[in-house]
């Protein structure tokens with residue numbers, strides 16, 4: 001039986017996280033070969049353990065902030081004949097990761113330039129460097145697509161009061177980086193248009209990941225659907241974007257946010 005992603009070889013960054021690991025599982029189920037990458041650590045280890053022995057799965061350590069690593073990994077996968085036709089810029093620093101467990105989240109006035117720039121380096125410059133490597137190695141040689149990942153807080157401001165008393169907040173650099181991501185998408189869409197390369201942005205809404213009942217209630221009031229998303233509900237749309245069925249789309253921002261952005 002034909003599967004949605006037969007013939008697709010998908011390169012994904014930050015694949016060990018909540019959404020990334022869901023995408024990898026669903027993409028493998030749909031017949032794709034998946035080149036999975038992430039920083040070394042417990043997320044990567046869990047992902048490798050989950051797909052050990054699957055011939056359609058490969059894992060590489062990759063820090064998207066490193067130009068050298070990006071160039072090297074692309075060379076390695078292509079030398080092995082795993083030429084990706086879908087690239088997914090999924091890696092990101094979230095506020096929680098930025099500060100580290102237990103470290104108090106700074107107010108805006110106390111935000112350091114170093115923390116702000118570190119977030120941009122991964123979330124935005126990293127996505128640029130992956131896209132640039134794709135341009136150098138793939139675009140124009142065979143049809144391909146890039147999927148950039150933004151957020152419901154890319155083009156909408158954060159609702160700061162819902163974070164009152166929570167152990168995490170919405171970090172200024174996060175929204176800035178995610179707005180920039182869509183700028184990269186629309187810039188590249190025209191630049192690649194004549195070379196059989198498409199590029200779109202997916203903007204997920206709030207995804208449930210063990211949040212407290214109180215946080216779910218607060219954020220649920222902002223969402224038409226009245227609740228947070230399950231990772232598989234974002235993956236449903238991601239699989240479509242990674243499939244040949246999205247071939248006539250380029251330069252688009254696809255909100256998968258339960259209606260958050262439509263009020």
Ligand SMILES: NC(=O)c1ccc[n+]([C@@H]2O[C@H](COP(=O)([O-])OP(=O)(O)OC[C@H]3O[C@@H](n4cnc5c(N)ncnc54)[C@H](O)[C@@H]3O)[C@@H](O)[C@H]2O)c1
Nearest residue numbers: 014016017018019020063064090091092149151204206207
């Ligand atoms: N979960 C949500 O509610 C939500 C909502 C909107 C957008 N998003 C976006 O979806 C994507 C995936 O989010 P998630 O919820 O799975 O987050 P997550 O924190 O669970 O996973 C992010 C992954 O990125 C990796 N990463 C961080 N820095 C990296 C670097 N320098 N190089 C390579 N990998 C690095 C982490 O190791 C981690 O595995 C992100 O771009 C995020 O901004 C998530």
